[in-house]
Amino acid sequence: MEDAGIYARESETLGRVVQLAVASGQVLDVSFPVEAPVDAEPEQPLLDRIFAYLDGAEDEFADVETAITVPTAQRTVLDAVTQIPYGETGTSRQVAHMANLDPDDEEDAETVRTALRNNPVPILVPDHRVTDASGATPDDVATTLRTIES
Missing domain, CATH: 3.30.160 (Double Stranded RNA Binding Domain)
Incomplete structure (x- = not known):
């Protein structure tokens, strides 16, 4: 691009x-x-x-180059979110595990929540696939995106 x-x-x-x-x-x-x-x-x-x-075309956008400037721990979380496949969803607890964080540690759990909220490139980093935490994608848009992928 x-x-x-x-x-x-x-x-x-x-x-x-x-x-x-x-x-x-x-x-x-x-x-x-x-x-x-x-x-x-x-x-x-x-x-x-x-x-x-x-319009329904499956696309993971894995080849799109992004310039994400967030702290390293948050970047690790966002990288983990990209591993949730098209059409599937996960929880913030699962994302924490995927990012090698402890979901039972409040600081690590907050890192996950903060990373999702601060995601600068929703859709490309599909925070809408995390169902139990608000991401940067507005709730109504996230619901529509999950519906498109189902």
């Missing part, structure tokens, strides 16, 4: 806009605002893939 800028397109499926921030060929941010910024471009190949996914 070589484009840099802000890209956004309204999704009827989500009832929201899907917005990407891209720099140096890497995705910095994925968000779901109510309206697209006036300066956002609607055409972008990754947006095409996301919209195909929203």
Whole structure:
């Protein structure tokens, strides 16, 4: 991905806009605002893939380069979330185990919750697949994404 800028397109499926921030060929941010910024471009190949996914095409987005800048422990959690396969869900406890954290340790459990909430690239890091903790994906969008994948 070589484009840099802000890209956004309204999704009827989500009832929201899907917005990407891209720099140096890497995705910095994925968000779901109510309206697209006036300066956002609607055409972008990754947006095409996301919209195909929203229409039911299975895509793990594993090849998409991201620039995630979070503390190392949170990065480990987000990497673990990417291991939850399309169409499946997991719990924050399972994610903690996958990230080699102790889900019974309150600090480790908080690391998982914080990482999910601070996920800068929802859909690409599918926090919607974690069913018992809020991620960066808004709840209504997460529900729709789980429905699409079922």
